[in-house]
Structures are given as structure tokens and as C-alpha cells.
Amino acid sequence: MLHLAAGIGMLTLPVFAHAEDITVFAAASLTDAMGDVAKAYEAQNPDDHVRLSFASSSTLARQIAAGGPAELFISANEKWMDWLSDQDLLEAGTRSDLLGNSLVLIAPAQSDLGNITLDDKSDLTSLIGEDDRIAIGDPDHVPAGIYGKQALGNLGMWEKTEPRLARADNVRAALALVERGESPIGIVYGTDAAISKGVKIVATFPANSHPAITYPVAVMKEMKNPASTRLLAFLKSSDASTIFSQYGFTLPQQ
Known part of the structure; x- marks a missing residue:
């Protein structure tokens, strides 16, 4: 046997x-x-x-x-x-x-914020309240956040925007902050915004404002x-x- x-x-x-x-x-x-x-x-x-x-x-x-x-x-x-x-x-x-991929600015789907153009005259902090934060993957290590920092820097917005960031562990966590309305705007990839019913794209960062993703x-x-x-x-x-x-x-x- x-x-x-x-x-x-x-x-x-x-x-x-x-x-x-x-x-x-x-x-x-x-x-x-x-x-x-x-x-x-x-x-x-x-x-x-x-x-x-x-x-x-x-x-x-x-x-x-x-x-x-x-x-x-x-x-x-x-x-x-x-x-x-x-x-x-x-x-x-x-x-x-x-x-x-592309880099976009999003807002909650029910937000009153309409489509905007991002350029060197833009000020993202003007789009949020005094106590609000802008959702983004942590620019110190998350790729979407790194691209976001580069874009904001090239558009002359980094210094003013940096203190107002809500730094997330990854890009999906940043997306979730905006979906839940905890952040009135956020910076994510275009593909992340596309799969979410809870957000809308209000602007796309110029391709020349950051390295190719x-x-x-x-x-x-x-x-x-x-x-x-x-x-x-x-x-x-x-x-x-x-x-x-x-x-x-x-x-x-x-």
C-alpha cells in the first residue's frame, strides 16, 4: 500500500x-x-x-x-x-x-466648482476655505504627489500651496478624501478620476508642467x-x- x-x-x-x-x-x-x-x-x-x-x-x-x-x-x-x-x-x-497617464485636479461630484484653466496665474488656495486642505499623495514619496509638486512648482504655486496640503499615503487615498468631501479639491491621475463616480475633473495640468508620467x-x-x-x-x-x-x-x- x-x-x-x-x-x-x-x-x-x-x-x-x-x-x-x-x-x-x-x-x-x-x-x-x-x-x-x-x-x-x-x-x-x-x-x-x-x-x-x-x-x-x-x-x-x-x-x-x-x-x-x-x-x-x-x-x-x-x-x-x-x-x-x-x-x-x-x-x-x-x-x-x-x-x-495624466495629472488632474478634481472636486467632489456635487461641488459648485466648474472647469478651470491651470497656468502660472492660478492659485489653488483661492478655491478652498481657510481650514480646508488639498488632497494629494505625499510629495515626499508618492509618485502622483511627486508629479503634483513638480507641476505646482513649474506653475509657481508650490510655496503657497504646500502648507495647505492633505498628504495621503497613496493616490487612491487622496482620491478617497475628495470622494468623502473631506477635501474640496485634490490632485490625482486622470485614470483615478475616471473610475470614480464621487468626483469630477475640473482641470488638467499642462503636460509641460511636469515630466511625462x-x-x-x-x-x-x-x-x-x-x-x-x-x-x-x-x-x-x-x-x-x-x-x-x-x-x-x-x-x-x-
């Missing part, structure tokens, strides 16, 4: 060997889009399972550096991917720019397996691009 059980175990091992889990660390702004992309990938690769972990790119990069089990990382800016590269944590030849992707060193390679290829496929585009993301060539 022992020999029979062992034989059965050996016979079933190849079946389980085909199944692959792929752990993906992705920027919080990708939450909805990556959920749909993962489902589409699994439909085409039923033996693979995608595990998604979302947070600020800075938080995820630090987790990876500390030994976090990510096989793929998608950052919302180049800075944190560069940071991992400097520590030799990326699989050579796997890094590329996957997506782009890019989402680099890479496989983590020594974590490469056939499944992570398949998923990386799928992320660059037309099927995935269609889903990303539906959420408002742009493609690198655009």
Missing part, C-alpha cells in the same frame, strides 16, 4: 507542477485596470494564477528591497524602479515603459519563471492594451 500511495503521488506531481503563481506588486493607481488584466491573462493561461498587491510605488519598492516576494513590479514613476535598479534587483533586459515594468532578479515571463509579454499585448486604454491609460508610443 505504501508503494502504491507513493506511486500515485508521483503520478500526480506533474499535474501540479504546471500551475504557477505570479506575484505582482503594482502602483495603487493600477488597482482596477490590473484586476481586469489579470482576469484576462488567467482566462488565456488557466494554469497560472496572478496574485496582486497594490500600494504606493515607494512602499512596494521598499518591500521588494526588504525581500518581498514580487516577481513583477509596475511602478507609477521611474524613480522607484531606478532605486531598485541601483540595488541590482531587476532581471536584466526585462525593464520597459508600459503605460502613461510613465509606468515602468520589470521582472525582479532571481524571481524569473516561465509564468512571470508569460505575464510580462501579455501586459504588452493588444489584449492588455485595450483594457488599459479603457481605463484611460496611454501607451508609451503615444
Whole structure:
């Protein structure tokens, strides 16, 4: 009987060997889009399972550096991917720019604030009350906040605006502050505003007011397996691009 059980175990091992889990660390702004992309990938690769972990790119990069089990990382800016590269944590030849985005000013959906133009004569503090704050991902480490600081600085608004910021742990947390009416305005990605019924876009920051918003992707060193390679290829496929585009993301060539 022992020999029979062992034989059965050996016979079933190849079946389980085909199944692959792929752990993906992705920027919080990708939450909805990556959920749909993962489902589409699994439909085409039923033996693979995608595990998604979302947070600020800075938080995820630090987790990876500390030994976090990510096989793929998608950052919302180049800075944190560069940071991992400097520590030799990326699989050579796997890094590329996957997506782009826009930076917008939002208000609660029921706000009386109408569409405005942002330029070097704008003053965001004039749009809020004396005790109000402007929601934004923390400019010290959250990519959306870093882009926001750069845009505000280039438009001559940073010094006046900085003391009036509500610094959130990630861009989705900043979005939530505006959705709940805790902040009368906020700075988020265009894709975050697009998925929310609780906010409206009142302005788009000029593209030349901040560096191009890019989402680099890479496989983590020594974590490469056939499944992570398949998923990386799928992320660059037309099927995935269609889903990303539906959420408002742009493609690198655009």
C-alpha cells in the first residue's frame, strides 16, 4: 500500500507542477485596470494564477528591497524602479515603459466648482476655505504627489500651496478624501478620476508642467519563471492594451 500511495503521488506531481503563481506588486493607481488584466491573462493561461498587491510605488519598492516576494513590479514613476535598479534587483533586459497617464485636479461630484484653466496665474488656495486642505499623495514619496509638486512648482504655486496640503499615503487615498468631501479639491491621475463616480475633473495640468508620467515594468532578479515571463509579454499585448486604454491609460508610443 505504501508503494502504491507513493506511486500515485508521483503520478500526480506533474499535474501540479504546471500551475504557477505570479506575484505582482503594482502602483495603487493600477488597482482596477490590473484586476481586469489579470482576469484576462488567467482566462488565456488557466494554469497560472496572478496574485496582486497594490500600494504606493515607494512602499512596494521598499518591500521588494526588504525581500518581498514580487516577481513583477509596475511602478507609477521611474524613480522607484531606478532605486531598485541601483540595488541590482531587476532581471536584466526585462525593464520597459508600459503605460502613461495624466495629472488632474478634481472636486467632489456635487461641488459648485466648474472647469478651470491651470497656468502660472492660478492659485489653488483661492478655491478652498481657510481650514480646508488639498488632497494629494505625499510629495515626499508618492509618485502622483511627486508629479503634483513638480507641476505646482513649474506653475509657481508650490510655496503657497504646500502648507495647505492633505498628504495621503497613496493616490487612491487622496482620491478617497475628495470622494468623502473631506477635501474640496485634490490632485490625482486622470485614470483615478475616471473610475470614480464621487468626483469630477475640473482641470488638467499642462503636460509641460511636469515630466511625462510613465509606468515602468520589470521582472525582479532571481524571481524569473516561465509564468512571470508569460505575464510580462501579455501586459504588452493588444489584449492588455485595450483594457488599459479603457481605463484611460496611454501607451508609451503615444
